[in-house]
Amino acid sequence: MQCYGCYKPNIEGYCPACRKQLFDGRRVHSVLPFDTPKANNLEMFQEKTKRLSISGVQLKYSLKLEGKELELTEIDGRYILKPIPPSTHLIDREQAPENEHLTMQIAARLFSISTAANGLIYFKDGAPAYLTRRFDVRAAGSKYQQEDMAQLSGRSQNTHGEHFKYDGTYEEIGRLIEKYVAAYQPALEQFFRLVVFNYLFSNGDAHLKNFSLIQTDMGDYTLSPAYDLMCTVLHTPLESDTALELYKDSMDSPFYNIFGHYGQADFRTLADKVGIIPLRRDRILTQLLSATEQVLRMVQESALSDETKRKYTDAYLDKVNRMGMTKDMIARAMNPQYPGVYSVTDKPTKLTLLDKKVLIGYFDANDQSGVLEKENKYTFIEINNSALYRDTRDMRYVTIVEADLLREVEYPASN
Template identity: 50%
Template structure:
């Protein structure tokens, strides 16, 4: 790594040429008192220590007040796997969210201590350019949940639907805020972040004084460090496990996220667009992971978790139309459809029969005629030759040459 690019320097440091190597070592036994003195109020999120930095000219320094940046070294908890990968895990996941999916994220970078060990650096978005802070309130505070009132696990008490209700009630522009929140929730699921709790979503005061949803923060693949746990920090909505898909798979599928969007008041066409967007960049995600600073083993694990979720979530009309560069559905091409759990692929054409049926669109079903029946169907229009496909179970639609 030769240093930060011009764009990164502009976002993080106002264009100043700041080194990607800090002039001090990470917290260790021999310097812990110095860290403790300089950062008297250490913030602990789970097992992650956070330190406050200030930019003095072109040098980042530890500070106990007026911090402009947050520094996260490698976690020191013994039960965390792949600890040394944590800084790049968060940096990579945040960059994927911003670069590939256009999500509003906190500005961030990977940085290194003097001894070469990595850390995650992020610029605080609650600091005003003129000094002082924008008012910020996380969703635990907004919902009135506290450690005293709800116990130690207060930030895990609730559902994402309830957070959506808070956004509807308090955000100055609730519609775009709800869509941004829904996108974050689905992104966290796809990238196996099981720690997106109430304190990891916030309202913040805008420069105009409005109450808006803050930039996304703390995005990472937690499965890389604490595998085998729950897949989401909060439930999606009450009763989210009471359906056929969950009974079969024991996990959330696309049907759950469509239902969450519906309950939050997001229009189906918008929800389907967001779902399609987050499922559409498989090749680009793989490329970013392969080019990252993760170890070879961590890259393999990261992509394994990601690929598993993408397969589980299936496809939809918008994603298929985009794949074939069509403005409307269905594409007039011969395709091979591949299904989840190894069901035999089928070859034929997707037809328009159900494309205008609201119930079919809502349930993510489309009509298909297999190749062996196409000639007869085109001549007779016999409905018995049509197969209704549940797109939630489709992992790939590939054009047949």
């Protein structure tokens, strides 16, 4: 058995750590005392949820804790319950609750993204649902002031039409964070991490209302924990990769123009535009791009069906490959003990590029390397040029490797 919250080995239900996060330590059953909404019990759901919120295609119900049981409630809700979405337009919709649970857990556990507490729960009839604890309610019941980015940017259906949530850019959200958050630098980094995460995990629905600022007990504003994270491409394969453009005209960037999708360069531009220092930016990118094994392990541990696990993994690996590598990733591949792209080497290195092209040779620093590095490019001498380069030092024999297009660095080269 594993915990229905964090997947850690556990005897039954939720582990002590998840019980604390979700239920203040109470031993709550992982099976709800009622069935999934259907024709013969819909009345009960409707009665208890007169202000039933329907956002997009997802139904949400409000719950409160009574003893060890979660109950539907109209007032004082502390939890949000999302059953399998009813929309028949969605593919594999019965996988949606676990998709959201898994994606939220990956964000929190592997990438230090602050998230709403969450877990998987089951209806009495065995159907799964996603359960999340509201972070905008204080223990005593009063609410923290929360404003989403549509509200903060003055967009509503009235002012910007039906698709107002999708009208804007991530750069604009960054500017709102800078404007309203006192400690905006860490908040901007947190936000950037989340935008890259959403891209890697194919969350194409991270629109203006899925980012919020929330008031703290001190009275100032901070970025709220992340919510509604899921691999949406599994359910709506034709939607665009991102709900918003990264920045104005980002779909016209040099990288996008060549490849037809975003790459690492576009995210670096976003970070630069919102004022994240390059060192921090690159550290965030390295962290997000270096956890492939852990991610694949968590997907395998999840309650997704085998077929959905495969689709989830494929979607993720496709996005990771689009992003290439960072300087630190190459540096560690060259020498884990003393990381450095231009580490002293005595054997050739093998580079595999996104288009599967292979280069064999040596990273070798010259007087252009420093400038190139700022664009994530590195100087490399292919093995068949090495004698000529050694004799002439002519730049003609130098290959400039774009790490944005690198898939793998192998040192020493295997054969």
